[in-house]
Amino acid sequence: MAAPEIDKLVTLLGKLPGLGPRSARRAALDLLKRRETLLLPLADAMARAAAEVRRCSICGNLDARDPCGVCTDERRDPSVLCVVEQVADLWAMERAGAFRGRYHVLGGTLSALDGVGPDELGIPRLAARIADGGITEVVMALPATVDGQTTAHYIADRLADAAPDTGITRLAHGMPVGGALDYMDDGTIQAALKARRPV
C-alpha cells in the first residue's frame, strides 16, 4: 500500500521490543515528519553505533573501546566484581550509583530448556578472571528468578572450588521476586546492594 521504502521502515521498527505494528506505523510517520530533527540524526546515530560499539573482551560491557570505560577506570575498585545478567543491568547498577567496583556481564542465565550452559555464558572466562587474583569479593546481582538464582548458585559453587579465598555475596532480597534489575528503582538497588549477604 505505502511506498516500499516506508513499508520496510515500518517492518524493521516493528522488530524493536515494545513496538507492535501500530506503534511501528506511528513511529515511521513521526520519523518522516521530523526528517531533519529525528530521522536523519537517528539513522546517523545507528550507523555510528554499529561501527563503533563493541563488546568489552574483559567484562562483556558495550562501549566504543575495548577494554571498556569501566574496566579502564583507575578510580574504580578492581577487587570487587559484580556479576550481572545483561548490559541493561550494568546500566541500572551504574544509575543507582552505589557500586564502584567492576563488572562481569554473563549475557543470559543458565537454562536447560533453552540449551544455555556455562560455556555460553562465559563462566569459564569469569572463573579464570578470578583465578588471576586480586578479586576479594564477587557480588551476584542476577535476577530473582529461578534461572537467575540457579545461575548464581552454580557460579558460587564453581568459584568456591576455583578461588576459595574470594568472598561471594548476593544482592539482598528486597528485589521483588520475579523482578528484573532493570525495572527496579535506584533506592531499591541501593538498599539491596547495601544489605548484600554471603551466598
Place this chain on the structure above:
Amino acid sequence: MAAPEIDKLVTLLGKLPGLGPRSARRAALDLLKRRETLLLPLADAMARAAAEVRRCSICGNLDARDPCGVCTDERRDPSVLCVVEQVADLWAMERAGAFRGRYHVLGGTLSALDGVGPDELGIPRLAARIADGGITEVVMALPATVDGQTTAHYIADRLADAAPDTGITRLAHGMPVGGALDYMDDGTIQAALKARRPV
C-alpha cells in the same frame, strides 16, 4: 555512563512516540545485539526513507514519488475524494480496502487553541482541487472529536459555496466518539464508510 555513541542512540530512540526512557534503553541494547539483522538494516532503511520519501503535492500522502501512487493509479475513481486528517488515517482506510477513490490529507484539524487555521491545513488547495471539476463526492473521514467535526463542517460550508454541485458526505457514526481512525478495526471502517451520510 555508557559510550556517547550509545547515549545518543538512547536519547534519539526515546523521542519516538511510545518509547519512554526505559524502552529506549532496551531498544538500543536490542539493536546492538542484533547488529547485522536489525541495527544496520534499520539505519539503512531510515537513510533511504529520508532520501526518497516526500509529500505528494496533490493529496499530501507520503510516497517515493510525487504525485503519489494513489493519485496516479488509473484504476481508482477520480470522482470521489476522501478527506483525512493524517497519512496514518489514509493507511487505515487503505487497509480496510473499502474505498477506491482518492484522498486529501489535511495534516491536522482546525484548532483555535493551537493556532491552526484553514491555510495551515491547505484547505484553499483542497477547494481549488474541487473547483477544477470532476469530483462529484467528497467523503469526510475526520476524527469524531470536537476539532475533527468542526473542521468537517468548516470544509463542508466552504465547499457548498465554491462547488455547490459536489456532494459532501461523512463517515457514518459508528466510530467511537473521541476515537481516531487509525485505532479502528477494518470492519468498523468498512461499516462507517458504507453508511456514510450527507453532511
